[in-house]
Amino acid sequence: MIQVVLTIYGALAAVAGFLMALPDRIEALRPVQIGVNELSLFSMLLGVVAMVGGFVSRPVAWLAILLGGAGTALSIRPFLVYPVVAHDMKSAMKAGLGKDYEAQIPEAVLSRFPYSSWTLENSLGKRERTAHGKLTKRVPYAEVNGRQLALDTYQPTAEPILGNQYPALIVIHGGGWRNGEPGGWFTPHNHYFASQGYVVFDIEYRLSGEAKWPAQFEDVERAIQWVKDHADEYRVDPARIALLGRSAGAHLALMAGYCVEGIRAIVSLYGPAEMRWPGLEAGSAIIDLMGGTFEQLPEAYEQATPLNFVRDNLPPTLIIEGGLDTIVPYHHGDRLSGLLAFTNTPFALLRVPWSRHGFDALLAGTGAQLVYYHLDRFLAWNFYREM
Secondary structure, eight states: OHHHHHHHHHHHHHHHHHHHHSOSOOGGGHHHHHHHHHTHHHHHHHHHHHHHHHHHSSSOOHHHHHHHHHHHHHHSHHHHHHHHHHHHHHHHHHHHHOTTGGGGSOHHHHTTSOSSSOOHHHHTTHHHHHOOOEEEEEEEEEEETTEEEEEEEEEOSSOOSSSSOEEEEEEEOOSTTTSOOSSGGGHHHHHHHHHTTOEEEEEOOOOTTTOOTTHHHHHHHHHHHHHHHTTTTTTEEEEEEEEEEETHHHHHHHHHHHHSTTOOEEEEESOOOOOOOTTOOTTOHHHHHHTSOTTTOHHHHHHTOGGGGOOTTOOOEEEEEETTOSSSOTHHHHHHHHHHTTSSOOEEEEEETTOOTTGGGSTTSHHHHHHHHHHHHHHHHHHHSOO
């Protein structure tokens, strides 16, 4: 019986390892692949248990050893490259924000953050269990052509860390501009940010099936203005507003951050920075958004491309990507960071080589822990340092 159990453990580890190595081509498998990539610690442990147990059992469980060894070998990659990636990210942050940027963050703020970029307790869900904000759903922020737009608010349950007002974080969801809504998989993340002392506004916007570009940008503008207009109600400092977007939402965050006044910082998680793609296939999310091809609407595409708005004195920008992302490939970040490097705008590019599009949905995952270590500090540096 024990040999059967060990063989099952080995098989599970091997399947998980295989899915980690499998290219991101089957849409239905993508959530599973994100899970095994980000939680590879557990498939690696399963493989080790299968191997060790297979050796000590009598008779020796060779199949369990073989499968467990394969699963362990395939699952261990994130941990082999982790030290180098973590070192490179720290270097990128210092290069972009200044060698002493952490020293500019008040100790009262810095002490709230995890002491390490990976901890076992966070891998076991500590952030999700301990992070809480006061959630209010569906707060109207605008009405456009009879259509009410709403946002979800997450308010801290403790007093501001410093002063009498909270910084604000406006979150913009992804979904290819044609799907998605506030909350969902990222509700725990919003609670986490609220627990860090930020008032979070997770906004909806008109999707491409309802309205074409620039309607989505205009909705984000409306949300930003609404937050400023209601700053006193939420005890928000209107001079400390940051934008955080994922995928299509990151594209909108970049556009709004680079075109709307009064934004303190921008976080782009796997966001498209280049929209000008000739020869896109019919049904492309970009064509659905724009209402036509690049060849048909070149001027509109130019106006929707964040790269065209890169210049000096923009809000500091944090670019986060997965190295295995096939939906928004990492050359978007390369091109954006390459242009920002010729300006005085502070920026940092963080790339997780084993991660896929949407990897941070798992707050306990290895990739999310690593980038949130720096994301925490990036926001704190922008919100709390002396300007």
